Amino acid sequence: MLEELKKKVYEANILLPKYGLVTFTWGNVSEFDPETRLFVIKPSGVDYDVMKPEDMVVMDLDGNKVEGDLNPSSDTPTHVEIYKAWADKGVKGIVHTHSSYATSWAQAGRGIPCYGTTHADYFYGEIPCVRCLTKEEIEDAYEENTGHLIVGEFERMGKDPIAVPAVLCRNHGVFSWGKDGNEAVHNSVVTEEVAKMAYRCETINPRVQPAPQELQDKHYYRKHGANAYYGQAKKS
Amino acid sequence: MLEELKKKVYEANILLPKYGLVTFTWGNVSEFDPETRLFVIKPSGVDYDVMKPEDMVVMDLDGNKVEGDLNPSSDTPTHVEIYKAWADKGVKGIVHTHSSYATSWAQAGRGIPCYGTTHADYFYGEIPCVRCLTKEEIEDAYEENTGHLIVGEFERMGKDPIAVPAVLCRNHGVFSWGKDGNEAVHNSVVTEEVAKMAYRCETINPRVQPAPQELQDKHYYRKHGANAYYGQAKKS
Amino acid sequence: MLEELKKKVYEANILLPKYGLVTFTWGNVSEFDPETRLFVIKPSGVDYDVMKPEDMVVMDLDGNKVEGDLNPSSDTPTHVEIYKAWADKGVKGIVHTHSSYATSWAQAGRGIPCYGTTHADYFYGEIPCVRCLTKEEIEDAYEENTGHLIVGEFERMGKDPIAVPAVLCRNHGVFSWGKDGNEAVHNSVVTEEVAKMAYRCETINPRVQPAPQELQDKHYYRKHGANAYYGQAKKS
Amino acid sequence: MLEELKKKVYEANILLPKYGLVTFTWGNVSEFDPETRLFVIKPSGVDYDVMKPEDMVVMDLDGNKVEGDLNPSSDTPTHVEIYKAWADKGVKGIVHTHSSYATSWAQAGRGIPCYGTTHADYFYGEIPCVRCLTKEEIEDAYEENTGHLIVGEFERMGKDPIAVPAVLCRNHGVFSWGKDGNEAVHNSVVTEEVAKMAYRCETINPRVQPAPQELQDKHYYRKHGANAYYGQAKKS
Numbered sequence: 001m002l003e004e005l006k007k008k009v010y011e012a013n014i015l016l017p018k019y020g021l022v023t024f025t026w027g028n029v030s031e032f033d034p035e036t037r038l039f040v041i042k043p044s045g046v047d048y049d050v051m052k053p054e055d056m057v058v059m060d061l062d063g064n065k066v067e068g069d070l071n072p073s074s075d076t077p078t079h080v081e082i083y084k085a086w087a088d089k090g091v092k093g094i095v096h097t098h099s100s101y102a103t104s105w106a107q108a109g110r111g112i113p114c115y116g117t118t119h120a121d122y123f124y125g126e127i128p129c130v131r132c133l134t135k136e137e138i139e140d141a142y143e144e145n146t147g148h149l150i151v152g153e154f155e156r157m158g159k160d161p162i163a164v165p166a167v168l169c170r171n172h173g174v175f176s177w178g179k180d181g182n183e184a185v186h187n188s189v190v191t192e193e194v195a196k197m198a199y200r201c202e203t204i205n206p207r208v209q210p211a212p213q214e215l216q217d218k219h220y221y222r223k224h225g226a227n228a229y230y231g232q233a234k235k236s
Numbered sequence: 237m238l239e240e241l242k243k244k245v246y247e248a249n250i251l252l253p254k255y256g257l258v259t260f261t262w263g264n265v266s267e268f269d270p271e272t273r274l275f276v277i278k279p280s281g282v283d284y285d286v287m288k289p290e291d292m293v294v295m296d297l298d299g300n301k302v303e304g305d306l307n308p309s310s311d312t313p314t315h316v317e318i319y320k321a322w323a324d325k326g327v328k329g330i331v332h333t334h335s336s337y338a339t340s341w342a343q344a345g346r347g348i349p350c351y352g353t354t355h356a357d358y359f360y361g362e363i364p365c366v367r368c369l370t371k372e373e374i375e376d377a378y379e380e381n382t383g384h385l386i387v388g389e390f391e392r393m394g395k396d397p398i399a400v401p402a403v404l405c406r407n408h409g410v411f412s413w414g415k416d417g418n419e420a421v422h423n424s425v426v427t428e429e430v431a432k433m434a435y436r437c438e439t440i441n442p443r444v445q446p447a448p449q450e451l452q453d454k455h456y457y458r459k460h461g462a463n464a465y466y467g468q469a470k471k472s
Numbered sequence: 473m474l475e476e477l478k479k480k481v482y483e484a485n486i487l488l489p490k491y492g493l494v495t496f497t498w499g500n501v502s503e504f505d506p507e508t509r510l511f512v513i514k515p516s517g518v519d520y521d522v523m524k525p526e527d528m529v530v531m532d533l534d535g536n537k538v539e540g541d542l543n544p545s546s547d548t549p550t551h552v553e554i555y556k557a558w559a560d561k562g563v564k565g566i567v568h569t570h571s572s573y574a575t576s577w578a579q580a581g582r583g584i585p586c587y588g589t590t591h592a593d594y595f596y597g598e599i600p601c602v603r604c605l606t607k608e609e610i611e612d613a614y615e616e617n618t619g620h621l622i623v624g625e626f627e628r629m630g631k632d633p634i635a636v637p638a639v640l641c642r643n644h645g646v647f648s649w650g651k652d653g654n655e656a657v658h659n660s661v662v663t664e665e666v667a668k669m670a671y672r673c674e675t676i677n678p679r680v681q682p683a684p685q686e687l688q689d690k691h692y693y694r695k696h697g698a699n700a701y702y703g704q705a706k707k708s
Numbered sequence: 709m710l711e712e713l714k715k716k717v718y719e720a721n722i723l724l725p726k727y728g729l730v731t732f733t734w735g736n737v738s739e740f741d742p743e744t745r746l747f748v749i750k751p752s753g754v755d756y757d758v759m760k761p762e763d764m765v766v767m768d769l770d771g772n773k774v775e776g777d778l779n780p781s782s783d784t785p786t787h788v789e790i791y792k793a794w795a796d797k798g799v800k801g802i803v804h805t806h807s808s809y810a811t812s813w814a815q816a817g818r819g820i821p822c823y824g825t826t827h828a829d830y831f832y833g834e835i836p837c838v839r840c841l842t843k844e845e846i847e848d849a850y851e852e853n854t855g856h857l858i859v860g861e862f863e864r865m866g867k868d869p870i871a872v873p874a875v876l877c878r879n880h881g882v883f884s885w886g887k888d889g890n891e892a893v894h895n896s897v898v899t900e901e902v903a904k905m906a907y908r909c910e911t912i913n914p915r916v917q918p919a920p921q922e923l924q925d926k927h928y929y930r931k932h933g934a935n936a937y938y939g940q941a942k943k944s
Binding site for chain 2: 189211
Binding site for chain 3: 910
C-alpha cells in the first residue's frame, strides 16, 4: 500500500545525508496522505545507505503500525501529534534532524532571530526554541509530549505553523515541516543555513538587532501569498 | 538572439553552486552586451541542476523582457540600475548571492575591513555595507531602489566600482561585479573568502586594525593598472 | 594469523579519513580478539591510501609484536593498558585521533559537557579531559603511562568506560572505544560532532548549562540497556 | 632541463588545491636542486587545472630565469632569499599560501602558540608571525625584502628553520618549507590544521596556556632526531 508515497518518503530521507543534515541515522522524514489519513515514515536506526523504499513504515494517526516489517522511527509519536493538529492546515511532511548549527542553538536554549532576508524568505519571524519537557512529561510519554509541546507552544505564541515551518527543541534538535516531505527537508536546509549565519552574525556584531520588520515583510510576501512574484509558478 | 552570451551566462551561473556560494536557487549572474545594450540573466527560482542555457532571459535597460519564456530573476531591477550607472565604466557582469560568511557580515551591518593582502589583491579598501532601504523605498520599488542605493552610496563614499567590485546590502546579501559574468563570480568567491578570514581574524585579535595602507597599495597595484606585474598577461 | 580480524581492523582504519577524523597518518584503530587475547593494530606512520590489510600488526597484551613486518602504531602501549584493564568489561576496539574539534577541547584542557540529546544518546554525562602526564611519567614511558592515566582517572571519577566510551587527553587528542573497532570509530565520530556543537553552543549562550539530568537519562536509556527501544535489534 | 624536478614541483603544486590550501591561483611551490643550485617554481597566475609540468620555470639564485616560457611566481624573490640563506641547512622546498585559518592568524598579527601535540609533532615551539615590511622595504623590493625579513627574524629569535618549518607574514599569508616541495606542502597542511585548532582552543578557554615544555619535547623528539621512534624508517 501507498507504494508511491513510500518511494517519495524514501527519497526525501536520502536527501538528509546529501544536504549534510545528518550523521549516521540521526534524522527522519515522514509524509502524510490526506486521503487515507495514514503517514509513511523512516524505520528506526536503519543506515541511509542500506535503506530501501520498501523499508518505510505505514502508520495511522493513533500511532498504530499499519504496514511494515521494521519498527518506525522512535520519534513517530511526535510526528503523530503534529499531523493530528496541523495536517488540515497543510502540514503534510515532517523532518527531524540534529543538524549541526541549528542543534547548537537548541542546546543553547535560544530561538534563531531573523537577522536577514535569507531567513525572511522562508520564515515569518524568529524560529522559536521550545522549553525542555518536565521530568513528568519525559517519563510519561517523551516523544508524544514533544509533539504536544510544539503544537501547544505555537498556539500560545500565536505562530502559524505554515508561516514558521520549523522549531528548535531545547537541548535536543530540530523539527521542520512543509506541504510534503520534500518541502520539509527544504525548510530543514534553510534552518541550518540561517542558524549558521545568525551564529556568525552575533560574533561579528554582538549588539546586532533583528532585520527591520518592513524588510522581513517584503521578502516573506515576495515569495508567499497572493502577491508573490518570486519564481515561475502562478500563485492565486 | 545573443546565443553565445546566454551560454556564457549559464556557465557563470553554474559556477555559483560549484564554488559553494549558493544554497538552492539563492543567487544569480547576469552579463551585459555593450553592442546591443541588452543583458542576459538567470530566470527566477529555477534549480541549477535543471537549468539550461536557453532558459536565460534577455532584458533591456528599461527593465523590459526582450526574449525568454521564463520570468527573469526577481533581482533584475537591481542589475538594471547598476548597468545603467556603471556599464560604461566597465561593469559588464553582476552577481548576487547570499554566500554564507559575507551575508553574516551584511546581517551584522558591517563592511569587511581590509585586514590583509588577500583582500588588497582584489579590493581597494573596505568592502562597504550599505544601509537598509527605508519603508518607503521598500514599498515603492524594492529591487530598483536597491540598485539606486548601491550606486548612490558608492558616489557618496567616493568609491570607484572598478576598484571595489562588491558591496554588502545590510540584512540581505552580496552584490559583486566585474568586466564580465565570470569575473563577477570570481569577485564573489574572493568576497566570501575575505569575509571568512576577517571573521576569524577579529576573534583571534579583537583589537586588530586594517593592514597598513602601503601594503594595501603594493598588493592592489601589483595586480592592477599600468605597473601590474602579477600573472602572464601584458597590461598597457 | 587472525586474517579476518586484520581485514576488519584495516577497514575500520580506512573509515577515519572517510569520516574526516584524520589528517595524514594521525590516527589508529585496533581490535582485540578475546579468544587468543591478542590485538591487531595499524602500523606506525603508514599512509591510509597505500596501507593494506596484511600491513596490520598483531600484538599481545605484554606489548610484544606477535606478527607483522612493520612497527605497530607508536601509541600501541596505550592500547595495551586499556585492553588489560577493560577488555573483560567489553572494550574490544580502540581508536586514537587528533580530530579537529575534539582536540581543540583537549588543547583547551576542558571536558565536553553534555549539552543535549545528541551527546546523551551515546555518552552518559561529560566526556572527561584527563590531565597532562608529569615530566617523570612522560620520560619514563609516555604511551604506557597515558593508558594508566586514562584507566586510573575513570576509576577515580567513578565512570564506567562502557557508558562513557571516549576521553580527551589534555594538550593531545582523543581516545574512544567500543565493543569492536567499528563501534570505537563510531564513537569517535560522535565525539567530534558533539565537540563541534558544544563549541558553538557556548558561543551562542556563554551561560549555557548541561542538559537536565532527566533528559540525559531518557536519551541514554532509550538506546542502551534492558529497556532500550531505539532501532531494530532486540535487547535482552 | 631538470625535467624530473619540474614534474615533481608540478605535482607538489597540484597538492595545494587538493588539500584545500588555495583559492584560484593563490599559492606556489618551488624546489631547489643542490647539484645545479637552480630551483623550479610555479608560473605566476596560472590556474591549477590548466597548468602542465612543462610550464614550470627554472630560476637561479640571482633571481634570473634560466628556462621557461612563462613568468615565474611573483613571490620568486622571496624563495630566492630563503634558499640563499637556508638551502645548505636543508631547506630544499618552499610553499607560499593564503590558507584560510593560518592567514587569519597572520592578519591578526599573532604567531600560533603550541597548544598541543599535533603542533609539537611538527614544529618546535610557536609558529612565529613576522612584522609587516616598512613603507621603504615595500617600495624598494617587496618580495625580496620579505625573504630578508623571514631569514633575519629567525636569526634574531634564535629559531632553527629546520625545527620550525613555517612562518606567518603579518597581514599577508604563510610560507612553509621542508627537505623538498612535498614536505613543504605537508608542513603547510599542518600549519593550517594547527591554526584551526588553536583558534577554536582559545574560544573554548580564553586563558589557555601553551602545552607543557616536556610534552612538546616528547612529541617533537618522538618524530625527529637520533632517538625518533615514530613511523617505519630507520633514523641514524
